[in-house]
Amino acid sequence: MPILVMKFGGTSVATLDRIRRAAKRVGREVANGYDVIIIVSAMSGKTNELVGWVEETSPLFDAREYDAVVSSGENVTAGLMALTLQEMDVPARSWQGWQVPVQTTSAHASARIEAIPTDNIMAKFAEGMQVAVVAGFQGISPEGRITTLGRGGSDTTAVAFAAAFGAERCDIYTDVDGVYTTDPRITDKARKLDRIAFEEMLELASLGAKVLQTRSVELAMRYNVRLRVVSSFEEMSDDAGTLVCAEEEIVESNVVAGVAHSRDEAKLTLTDVADKPGIAASIFGPLAEAGVNVDMIVQNISEGGMTDMTFSCPINEVKRAEKALDDARAAGQIDYADLVADTDVAKVSIVGIGMRSHAGVAAKMFQTLRDEGINIKVITTSEIKVSVLIDRKYMELAVQALHDAFGLDKAA
Amino acid sequence: MPILVMKFGGTSVATLDRIRRAAKRVGREVANGYDVIIIVSAMSGKTNELVGWVEETSPLFDAREYDAVVSSGENVTAGLMALTLQEMDVPARSWQGWQVPVQTTSAHASARIEAIPTDNIMAKFAEGMQVAVVAGFQGISPEGRITTLGRGGSDTTAVAFAAAFGAERCDIYTDVDGVYTTDPRITDKARKLDRIAFEEMLELASLGAKVLQTRSVELAMRYNVRLRVVSSFEEMSDDAGTLVCAEEEIVESNVVAGVAHSRDEAKLTLTDVADKPGIAASIFGPLAEAGVNVDMIVQNISEGGMTDMTFSCPINEVKRAEKALDDARAAGQIDYADLVADTDVAKVSIVGIGMRSHAGVAAKMFQTLRDEGINIKVITTSEIKVSVLIDRKYMELAVQALHDAFGLDKAA
Numbered sequence: 152m153p154i155l156v157m158k159f160g161g162t163s164v165a166t167l168d169r170i171r172r173a174a175k176r177v178g179r180e181v182a183n184g185y186d187v188i189i190i191v192s193a194m195s196g197k198t199n200e201l202v203g204w205v206e207e208t209s210p211l212f213d214a215r216e217y218d219a220v221v222s223s224g225e226n227v228t229a230g231l232m233a234l235t236l237q238e239m240d241v242p243a244r245s246w247q248g249w250q251v252p253v254q255t256t257s258a259h260a261s262a263r264i265e266a267i268p269t270d271n272i273m274a275k276f277a278e279g280m281q282v283a284v285v286a287g288f289q290g291i292s293p294e295g296r297i298t299t300l301g302r303g304g305s306d307t308t309a310v311a312f313a314a315a316f317g318a319e320r321c322d323i324y325t326d327v328d329g330v331y332t333t334d335p336r337i338t339d340k341a342r343k344l345d346r347i348a349f350e351e352m353l354e355l356a357s358l359g360a361k362v363l364q365t366r367s368v369e370l371a372m373r374y375n376v377r378l379r380v381v382s383s384f385e386e387m388s389d390d391a392g393t394l395v396c397a398e399e400e401i402v403e404s405n406v407v408a409g410v411a412h413s414r415d416e417a418k419l420t421l422t423d424v425a426d427k428p429g430i431a432a433s434i435f436g437p438l439a440e441a442g443v444n445v446d447m448i449v450q451n452i453s454e455g456g457m458t459d460m461t462f463s464c465p466i467n468e469v470k471r472a473e474k475a476l477d478d479a480r481a482a483g484q485i486d487y488a489d490l491v492a493d494t495d496v497a498k499v500s501i502v503g504i505g506m507r508s509h510a511g512v513a514a515k516m517f518q519t520l521r522d523e524g525i526n527i528k529v530i531t532t533s534e535i536k537v538s539v540l541i542d543r544k545y546m547e548l549a550v551q552a553l554h555d556a557f558g559l560d561k562a563a
Numbered sequence: 564m565p566i567l568v569m570k571f572g573g574t575s576v577a578t579l580d581r582i583r584r585a586a587k588r589v590g591r592e593v594a595n596g597y598d599v600i601i602i603v604s605a606m607s608g609k610t611n612e613l614v615g616w617v618e619e620t621s622p623l624f625d626a627r628e629y630d631a632v633v634s635s636g637e638n639v640t641a642g643l644m645a646l647t648l649q650e651m652d653v654p655a656r657s658w659q660g661w662q663v664p665v666q667t668t669s670a671h672a673s674a675r676i677e678a679i680p681t682d683n684i685m686a687k688f689a690e691g692m693q694v695a696v697v698a699g700f701q702g703i704s705p706e707g708r709i710t711t712l713g714r715g716g717s718d719t720t721a722v723a724f725a726a727a728f729g730a731e732r733c734d735i736y737t738d739v740d741g742v743y744t745t746d747p748r749i750t751d752k753a754r755k756l757d758r759i760a761f762e763e764m765l766e767l768a769s770l771g772a773k774v775l776q777t778r779s780v781e782l783a784m785r786y787n788v789r790l791r792v793v794s795s796f797e798e799m800s801d802d803a804g805t806l807v808c809a810e811e812e813i814v815e816s817n818v819v820a821g822v823a824h825s826r827d828e829a830k831l832t833l834t835d836v837a838d839k840p841g842i843a844a845s846i847f848g849p850l851a852e853a854g855v856n857v858d859m860i861v862q863n864i865s866e867g868g869m870t871d872m873t874f875s876c877p878i879n880e881v882k883r884a885e886k887a888l889d890d891a892r893a894a895g896q897i898d899y900a901d902l903v904a905d906t907d908v909a910k911v912s913i914v915g916i917g918m919r920s921h922a923g924v925a926a927k928m929f930q931t932l933r934d935e936g937i938n939i940k941v942i943t944t945s946e947i948k949v950s951v952l953i954d955r956k957y958m959e960l961a962v963q964a965l966h967d968a969f970g971l972d973k974a975a
Contacts, residue, residue: 205642208579208650209649216643220639223638230628237625
């Protein structure tokens with residue numbers, strides 16, 4: 152029988168009642184003829200409670216014990232989900248990570264899945280078991296200790312199971328009903344996408360559309376696992392949600408798939424930097440060491456051997472960036488006149504695989520912003536994305552104008 | 564190095580602060596030169612919460628899933644205890660049942676321990692690990708599923724580890740400071756015993772002195788594991804609590820070690836039963852099938868081929884007993900005139916291994932009760948115990964009088 156992976160996040164299994172609602176969706180897919188592998192998260196709030204206890208007990212905790220404690224939340228949900236399905240006369244059993252076993256690296260608290268042997272679960276499917284309920288986010292190290300994959304790891308577990316079992320699809324049940332052309336809180340013209348390409352989803356995920364873990368999308372792309380993002384809180388239907396899939400599966404699409412934004416950006420400018428080979432390395436080396444996530448980088452035209460260097464980073468990393476650069480200057484590693492921080496900026500991006508074959512997309516974006524009187528401070532582009540840094544007060548206006556200009560309220 | 568097993572119950576690990584206090588006691592024993600195996604229960608209240616969820620989800624639950632869910636409470640405590648010890652610079656790690664592995668039968672929710680291989684933990688002790696923190700109450704079945712031992716199973720886990728590792732002693736930390744000559748709420752002359760024999764403890768445990776699980780005492784007696792019952796809420800000292808040990812270790816003792824009582828008894832009498840062979844079987848067979856725990860049984864002298872049959876059982880099983888006997892009479896299996904239930908009775912017992920070699924103990928008991936004007940309704944005796952059923956209103960008086968008469972307020 153074809154296999155379907157269904158993943159339910161913390162809010163989708165927060166109470167016994169919600170677990171029952173999730174189980175009904177599973178029952179429906181079993182009736183559709185699937186053998187189903189469910190990946191469950193901990194009931195929402197539980198993981199935070201356990202992490203809180205660990206951190207209070209031992210601020211610099213042994214990650215092996217952290218994993219042993221924190222993984223228990225998913226085990227509880229897995230057992231309760233199996234019981235709920237049994238009550239509905241659906242043959243089901245729970246699997247903890249070590250029982251499958253989900254083999255991971257020994258990097259406790261942020262382990263990577265190395266292999267998922269399918270024989271134990273496939274043997275149960277062959278015996279007539281219709282549902283395997285697997286505790287997400289966890290595995291077992293080569294040393295036989297329990298590992299966890301880090302936050303959001305249940306999405307990764309789901310995609311890895313779908314890849315290992317050759318599942319027809321991996322459905323991610325969450326508290327949003329799909330991927331939108333833009334944030335519906337900014338414009339009510341935002342439209343849910345039926346399909347989106349892996350590459351587009353990756354750009355949107357890293358731009359802050361917090362629907363899916365970036366790592367799980369990367370994995371889905373690598374193994375070509377069709378991912379469906381769907382709400383646990385809507386009526387059941389076969390075409391609900393958004394399918395994240397390979398480009399080839401998307402027959403028609405807009406040139407631009409979506410408009411993303413990020414509010415938590417800051418712009419830093421170093422003035423009067425000597426424009427000589429190695430200068431970028433000497434600036435961004437210390438920033439990387441200090442753990443500053445530099446995003447956009449722009450270097451002005453050089454005048455008299457001196458230049459300005461501008462970059463953006465998350466707003467809560469500005470202090471750390473300033474200290475790293477001050478220290479590097481004090482140590483004689485770099486030289487600059489001034490460090491100017493602008494924390495009133497936002498990033499707006501357009502994303503779409505159609506850009507590869509369509510010229511003039513960036514030009515249309517800049518023209519649209521000019522028509523609204525919005526000044527662009529920094530620009531970066533990739534093959535399928537154009538991002539601009541603008542004053543934060545214009546962010547909503549920019550998103551709305553771009554959404555209109557690229558006709559995103561209408562399907563292709 | 565000698566090995567010590569220390570078991571901490573739910574109230575002793577109810578909060579992070581209490582876990583720290585328990586860890587200090589462990590640190591003290593490590594400083595004394597022991598390798599320590601700690602058995603932990605779930606933080607108090609956690610197991611009930613998990614059981615509640617399982618029962619609400621599935622009233623006739625699959626016990627395999629029940630075990631998978633309910634065992635998670637002990638895993639959390641084990642990890643937190645290991646972290647707490649590490650913070651105190653005591654090398655420790657947690658072990659879940661399947662990691663040891665604690666091999667049990669497949670009787671989920673009431674499994675029995677079959678074997679505890681010592682090599683994994685001994686290898687860690689050899690490497691310098693000083694404390695193994697083991698999640699109590701759980702194990703793994705031959706099929707690789709998680710099992711639990713039933714309520715109070717952590718005491719049994721502790722004794723089984725002490726037997727398997729040849730531990731010098733098994734300390735049970737709980738919320739009482741030892742075993743008393745009688746219930747201190749009934750008389751303030753009640754005295755904590757320094758030592759008590761396994762056999763005496765077994766009689767007292769089954770009589771309702773809820774200090775230790777009966778099963779764990781049986782196991783301790785079989786493998787001659789010295790058990791110390793000690794409070795988690797008292798100052799640390801080497802002679803705290805009560806040592807439960809073999810008779811040979813008790814040099815001097817009173818003839819009677821303690822006076823036990825049980826309030827929740829009922830007396831049932833069947834009148835005019837035909838006194839013929841097989842009649843006892845035909846009465847107590849149906850009761851056993853109905854799950855009625857019959858305790859004391861008395862058969863009156865036969866008059867004209869007819870007799871009365873009296874027995875006691877827990878008060879909350881009276882209805883079930885009445886129905887079982889009615890049904891048996893309706894089915895023509897037994898015949899009796901009347902069934903009289905007396906639910907205003909209590910059981911009072913004196914227990915002591917000294918009775919074996921001292922005559923007149925029972926006679927002294929009956930005389931003491933007569934002197935107080937207390938009528939005895941039923942009597943049963945064993946080698947080291949005499950029990951009587953009396954009116955419940957005299958229970959406290961009987962306990963106090965017997966405690967005085969046998970001089971239990973003074974050590975031997």
